[in-house]
Amino acid sequence: MEFLSHPYPIRPRPVDGELFLGFVLRLADMNGRETLADLFCDFKSLRQSRCFFVRSDDFYRVLPYFAKAIDMSCTDLRKYFMRDGLLHEVASNTFYRTKIGKPVFCPHCIAEHGYIKSKWLYMHINHCEVHECKLLHACPACGAEQKWESKLLHRCTNCAKPWADVAIVQVALPAYEQTLAKMSTTQEEAYLEHLYHYVKFSMRPFDATYDKYHKAIEHLQDTSKYFEYAHLLATLEYVRHDYAKHRKRRFIKDLRSESINKLLTNLDAPLHAANDESFSLNFPAVSKEQPSGKIEIPDAATYKILTVNRMRQHAANDNRYHLRWEDSQRLLSMSRNTIVSLIDRGVFKKRTHATSSAKLIAPALDELVELHSRLRTIIKILPTKPSFKTARWSNLGSYLGKKRTIAELLIAGLNREISIYTSSSVEDFMIEELLFDVGELERFKLSA
């Protein structure tokens, strides 16, 4: 592979904690290249923003160019940026944390040290702990967002205001950022693993499901309040408890559901599943004193941070109810096949992906709650064992003398073709207590 006949005349070495793209800009700047396009011209290669996303295939594709340009081995050059790759791994289920969006920066650090820190691009970092100021997303003089050009290492890429002339505006750092600044790398990883788990609940507190977010960085400039609350969720049992209660109440109200509905209680399973006692011990609540007064759940972040599919599945104001297939299956305790046959029979609405009409979308929470309420009207709960013959759902197949699927039985019940009784004395029931034969439940658990 011959892309450069000689290394560049000036060959800087990366600084610890430097952003890979920032290093590339420094290399360009020192060798008289203003834009990334100029640089990539030298390599006779196409520039893609993914190239700067450490650990991506494209990163490894372009790494040899830069290694050659500074006359260093790929392995040695790569070492400087592995920490970002590691952190990306930690939180990859949630956010493209180290994905390169528009520049976020501390102008004072740039003016003093002349390089871009990689942590400024992390989703959870909103401040510079050295200068105790907010990180900037735009030039304070002209308000323009910055470009990834070599000028950025000295001044505004739009109005050319030198960063050295920008006045420092000090603010108090959020407690979790203060805590992070003092942590070792190993501690930091463990801490972030938890923080990023809980921030999902904090960013969209009243959503039925949590999955990858889309372009969270671009749509949320200051994430402090979400991470502050995520830390409280991660470390304080009563905050989690209050959160779950509040959230359930909101669903009951909005879905006009009955006050007791185990479907809604089970929604909290992912929240409680993540509870980790040793984490709370190792990382006690950020402030020295327990937070006093009422802890407010943050307002939901914009729906624009949701995955594209989720944004398109529902109207903007009700993508809250979207469920992933595994969530629908878990809440209904049904296999995907059973749910699909219920969709075919019209029990649930048939909706398909915006991108492909062949891809079915799982029934949303509002539909599940509605089905649950309808079941209450067709299933009689008998407090004591009645004198007449009763049939539990689980026995219905044999009771009717025919082998039927659960979906068929459910439809028959909804159509009032058969009467169904349960001898359960509990006030409320889960669908799985009524609907499932052991075989299906086992198959579901195996496939989940």
Ligand SMILES: [Zn+2]
């Ligand atoms: Zn700074």
Ligand SMILES: [Zn+2]
């Ligand atoms: Zn400017």
